[in-house]
Amino acid sequence: MxxxxxxxxxxxxxxxxxxxxxxxxxxxxxxxxxxxxxxxxxxxxxxxxxxxxxxxxxxxxxxxxxxxxxxxxxxxxxxxxxxxxxxxxxxxxxxxxxxxxxxxxxxxxxxxxxGRASAAPKGGDGLVESLRVLRTSRSSALTARTATINQIKGMLITAPEELRSRYRGLSNTKLIAALAASRPTPAPVTAAEATAYSLRLLARRWQALTEQIEDLSGHLQRLLEDHAPDLMSVFGCGRDTVAQLLITAGDNPDRLRSEAAFAALAGACPIPASSGKTNRHRLNRAGDRQANSALYHIVLVRLRYDQQTRNYATRRIAEGKTKMEIIRCLKRYLVRQLYPLIVQTLQPRRQTTAA
Structure with missing residues (x-):
């Protein structure tokens, strides 16, 4: 026994x-x-x-x-x-x-x-969870708003000529305002009446979704400015990219063993792709693709507006590197710069929660 x-x-x-x-x-x-x-x-x-x-x-x-x-x-x-x-x-x-x-x-x-499963689960009771919930709601609202404007334009293509001519040539903003302010018959019968009625409802839906997006964006901006000012001040970083990187790290950054572990999690670590006389690395297609996308957008901003980054790219091109290889290198450098700031942002909150 x-x-x-x-x-x-x-x-x-x-x-x-x-x-x-x-x-x-x-x-x-x-x-x-x-x-x-x-x-x-x-x-x-x-x-x-x-x-x-x-x-x-x-x-x-x-x-x-x-x-x-x-x-x-x-x-x-x-x-x-x-x-x-x-x-x-x-x-x-x-x-x-x-x-x-x-x-x-x-x-x-x-x-x-x-030992195959050794990673600690993400915390779900702190700043990152708040960001995740708000960003998820905002992303779904953005998707719905895009679908709504596409539906409006598709409906106008097949609408009767009297409706098409009335709204032809208007920008999206003016089109939405005009449709939302229209006064179709409250009890549509004909195809033209039903189309006009539906277009007004879709325009007002677009306006409601825009209001939700702006409201959620304001809350995200406030949380990040209050709790992650150092990250927000990094050149090229914005509300969406910083929020996504924090969400990927989780409320308990101690689950990430090192900067290299975070690079692997974000799909920014170099992957050997050598064969024969060719000795090179390629982009990593694993990891959190949304975090990888956030790093990619920061790198694009720097390549466009940061002179130091542009000088680096010019030098590496002269060495024979491709654009994708340069972006891979810049992503890895970016992780090295941002990882300590991410840990610094989240660690005090974990200590406060534990206390």
């Missing part, structure tokens, strides 16, 4: 919208037990009681800590239980052994035991 007081145990949680499956294994990988709990506050406490029934609990691996597993992950961290973020189970294993909630939960525990 094994003494549970001296038994090292690793937990795994497979998360879903309504239920979570919790499993435990020992240090040899032997399956101990598993249980299903609801995805509620009471279910999180049940999962805690289940895992704490083994005094030697070392760490818990949780899938989808940024979505379905966010609640249970926070509950574990509040209870001072070490948590690691687990990626999806290996597809080859799924083909061989099948898939089920217990299998995924045990796989999560095995990933923690083997």
């Amino acid at each position: 094994v003494n549970q007081d001296h038994l090292e145990v690793y937990g795994g949680i497979d998360t879903h919208a309504d239920t979570h499956h919790v499993a435990a294994i020992d240090a040899t990988g032997r399956r101990l037990a598993d249980v299903q709990v609801p995805a509620t506050a009471a279910g999180y406490q049940a999962a805690l009681r289940f895992l704490r029934s083994w005094p030697g609990l070392v760490k818990v691996g949780i899938e989808c800590t940024g979505s379905y597993g966010a609640g249970v992950s926070r509950a574990m961290q509040v209870a001072d239980i070490a948590v690691s973020e687990v990626n999806r189970p290996n597809r080859f294993d799924r083909r061989i052994r099948g898939k089920s909630d217990p299998f995924d939960a045990y796989s999560a525990a095995e990933a923690v035991l083997s």
